[in-house]
Amino acid sequence: MRVADRRERDGSRTRSVVALLALAAVAIMAVDSAGDSTPIEPLRGATSAVVSPVQAGLDLAAAPIRSLGSYVTTVNGLRKDNTALRDDNARLRAQLETAGVDSTRHSDLAAIATIAAGSGLQLVPARVVAIGAAQSFSRTVSISAGTADGVHADMTVLNADGLVGRVLRADAHSATVLLIIDAGSVVGGRLGSDGELGLCRGDGDLSGAGRLTLTTLDSTVTPRAGDSVVTWGSQDGTPYVAGVPIGSIQSVQASPRDSTTTAVVRPYVDFSALDTVAVVVSATQSSAAPAPSRRQGR
Amino acid sequence: MGALRALVTAAAVVVAVSLQSGPLAALAVAGVVPDLVLLLVVGVALVRGPQHAAVVGFLSGLVLDLAPPADHTAGRWALALLVVGYLAGLVSQDARHSAVAAIVTVAAAAFVGSSVFALSGLLLGDPGVTVAHVLSVVPVEVLYDVALTPVVLPLVVAVSRRLEPGTDRWVRA
Numbered sequence: 001m002r003v004a005d006r007r008e009r010d011g012s013r014t015r016s017v018v019a020l021l022a023l024a025a026v027a028i029m030a031v032d033s034a035g036d037s038t039p040i041e042p043l044r045g046a047t048s049a050v051v052s053p054v055q056a057g058l059d060l061a062a063a064p065i066r067s068l069g070s071y072v073t074t075v076n077g078l079r080k081d082n083t084a085l086r087d088d089n090a091r092l093r094a095q096l097e098t099a100g101v102d103s104t105r106h107s108d109l110a111a112i113a114t115i116a117a118g119s120g121l122q123l124v125p126a127r128v129v130a131i132g133a134a135q136s137f138s139r140t141v142s143i144s145a146g147t148a149d150g151v152h153a154d155m156t157v158l159n160a161d162g163l164v165g166r167v168l169r170a171d172a173h174s175a176t177v178l179l180i181i182d183a184g185s186v187v188g189g190r191l192g193s194d195g196e197l198g199l200c201r202g203d204g205d206l207s208g209a210g211r212l213t214l215t216t217l218d219s220t221v222t223p224r225a226g227d228s229v230v231t232w233g234s235q236d237g238t239p240y241v242a243g244v245p246i247g248s249i250q251s252v253q254a255s256p257r258d259s260t261t262t263a264v265v266r267p268y269v270d271f272s273a274l275d276t277v278a279v280v281v282s283a284t285q286s287s288a289a290p291a292p293s294r295r296q297g298r
Numbered sequence: 299m300g301a302l303r304a305l306v307t308a309a310a311v312v313v314a315v316s317l318q319s320g321p322l323a324a325l326a327v328a329g330v331v332p333d334l335v336l337l338l339v340v341g342v343a344l345v346r347g348p349q350h351a352a353v354v355g356f357l358s359g360l361v362l363d364l365a366p367p368a369d370h371t372a373g374r375w376a377l378a379l380l381v382v383g384y385l386a387g388l389v390s391q392d393a394r395h396s397a398v399a400a401i402v403t404v405a406a407a408a409f410v411g412s413s414v415f416a417l418s419g420l421l422l423g424d425p426g427v428t429v430a431h432v433l434s435v436v437p438v439e440v441l442y443d444v445a446l447t448p449v450v451l452p453l454v455v456a457v458s459r460r461l462e463p464g465t466d467r468w469v470r471a
Contacts, residue, residue, distance in 0.1 A: 028373030134329030
């Protein structure tokens, strides 16, 4: 009887705690969806100050594991010297494959340096240290540069292939970047062939094959497949500087009902293999001189 | 003992959140990574019952909401993992002694957690949450979490038990 009493009391206390916490969660959601500068923002900064160093550390620690790839050792029943040889082999292979990652990174950095020199843009290189999971339904990444490096919110992020996204918020040593394929991302685009303007919206695809939907401002303009799209740019280069390649037009669908044309843009950047990126910290270029980035006809 | 337990739990949450968005992103299947935090909450629920797991779920969900690169409305994972902790805690007496029951609990927890998160996104008008996206993510998430259960769950349960010798209140109640 006493045990049943206690369990009853525990149960009702648990229900109270759960109800209270559920209300707290709903209250946090209400506060956070109220606007841009909510009391939640300082909390995000504080959490980032704790989590970002751990993320950066784990990223460093995981580099050799990542490069090992599908290498699996099955040494059951093998002689000792054989095991030693395999270990040697694994170590050398890891070194070799890490060297591959390092040289890719090096050539990425070199390409970014070339863009910086050619365009007059002041770029800060950074590495992608964390990637938002599909179960959160948004396409964001964390990069390893922050306000200490001159990175602030609403700056353009690009890599050697083209436009990556824009900085949402920056802390001392890390920043969160909204990728252009996120469902909430809109980028002003300019058609490479005739300079017509349009808006590129991300499709929010979560599996890596993200596309953009281009709607031209002038509904009589029909984009052609294969045409390239570059950023249109805004007054001070925030959030996007002008002339950064976005992607190429993959297909065009005309809708006779509401007389609009939408085009599917395939981004130049491979969002499933993001590694080295650069943040445009100072856009001293004139809008007439677009950034001569390497355009790949993928 | 209570302070040590809180410290270990907090450290585990930070590491799980960081692993989930960092190194584990390389193992993503269709963009979905294993929910280490959810497995942590289920593990705590199995050892300590619904009330403690609900609190741990709420707090670790809040970390998941606020830690970069998250950009959704804060409080959504907090609510989802609060529900997961509470429900998993309610069935913990049955789920604790059988591996099959534990795996079923994880599958149900993954389904409930991702569904509550997706539903809150639909209600708040998150542009990334569409029915098509939800249908493509949730099954992968459930399968991936179940696949990782034999590795992660025994670890969490063992550590929780060690921090809690003799005070396994829920078992004796």
